[in-house]
Amino acid sequence: MKKFKGKDPLIRNCPESVKHRPVELKIRISxxxxxxxxxxxMKVDEEMVVNFLSVGSFYCGIILGDRLLKVNSVPVGVKDRAKAxxxxxxxxxxIIEVWRRDxxxxxxxxxxxxxxxxxRLNHAYFVVNMFKPKQMGTISTIGFTMKNVKRRLMITEILPGSLSSLFLALxxxxVDVDGKSVPFTTNGENDxxxxxxxxxxxxxTGQASLLIERPVSDETxxxxxxxxxxxxxxNSDFDVSPEVINIGLSAANMHGLIFRKVTPKSILSSDVKGRTNGTQEEKSKFIKISGSMLETRISSDVEDEDDLKDVVRKSHAAGSSYDDD
Structure with a gap:
């Protein structure tokens, strides 16, 4: 088995992280x-990997993701795709021979x-029969990280050399464990x-029968x-050299020193004037009141003006009043 570290960025139809073997099948479509x-x-891609089967022939014995090797004992390649x-x-x-996951x-x-x-359309479905090899001895972890998404335990990470690395791939x-479907939950604690x-x-138990769903088309x-x-x-495959780290730290320190000395421009518009600390009297001289706005016209039903009483005017200032004699 090819050893790998971290995640496989390609997510291939035939993942290189797990073993494959040639399998001979006797099939007949509907x-x-x-x-x-x-x-x-039926459709195969440029690597002769089967990525489509009709509904009527879905159970003929081929698994989406199988790579065609021979048809009636004759080796086939891309140039023979249509004929095959x-x-x-x-x-x-x-009688066909395919390259299939172990x-x-x-x-x-x-x-x-x-x-x-x-x-799901453009997805393969197959059963993985997981078991603990005798030479592995006692194990305390399965060796994969998963996330429950819509009744699917999505494999997000696999520990190299673990039990899972023998059977599973990113x-x-x-979607099913020992014939029982994964429950749909929306609660992280239940998951x-x-x-x-x-x-x-x-x-x-040291074993499990897992029904796997896996994307097979380029889009999925x-x-x-x-x-x-x-x-x-x-990602253990991604290492940064000490020189690159030092360059990044130096650049960050330089930017920090520069921005501490820079006074940023005001976010206010240029026509906005700042506040002054002048007295109320100084401020009042900038206030203009139109007399026409304060003038009130009163109509009266008294015909003779001599019958009207004099109007007493009072100042609004507290404690002050005067008579207009």
Missing amino acids: ESDSKKPPDQV IATITKGEEV FTSPPTYERLKNLGMPL GDAI LKYMRSLISRILQ IRDFRRWLNSFERN
Whole structure:
């Protein structure tokens, strides 16, 4: 097995971090699919990896992610892709050889049906039969980090040399454990409780049957990669030399010294005047009041002006009054 550190940034269809082996299969696609154009039944990418199967032939024995090696004992490559697919989709019994992940097998119709949720387009579904090798001895950890997202335990990190590194790869999502689907929870405490019980069970029994969901198309692989990169994790593949660290620290110190001496411009508009500390009298000379605004016109129903009483005017200033004689 190829050793790896940290995350695999590629999330390939055939992950290099786990073992693969050649598997010979005797298959026959459904009769209804044999009448369809080949590209509507099966597709392979430029690496001869199967990334599409029609619904009618989904359970023919091929797993999305298998790499085609031979068709009827004849080796096939990219130039033989169209001919190989045409031979497989004729509807006749065909013997093919594929390059497949070790310890994996196709899921049954019943197991996928018991998930209780629709299968995702452009995703592979296969069973990983995890067990503890005798030479590994006593283990205290499974060796992977996961996150429960919509009833899927997404593998976000794998510890090299651990039990998980033998069977799982980044890009895998566990949707079923021993035939029981992963529960949907929205509570972090419940998620943690479920994951702990799962890990404890695997450590006690030393084995588990995991139904895995994995992206296979270019688009779904890119989406998973972006989701995985959104998590902040230590990446042991990424090392920074001491020289680069010193350059960064020197630049940060220099900017700190400069900005401490710089007076930033005011955020106020240039026509905004600052406050003054003058007295009220000084301020009052800038206040202008229009007399026409204070003038009040009063109409009266008294015809003879001599019958009107004199008006007493009082100042608004406290304690002062005068008569207009």
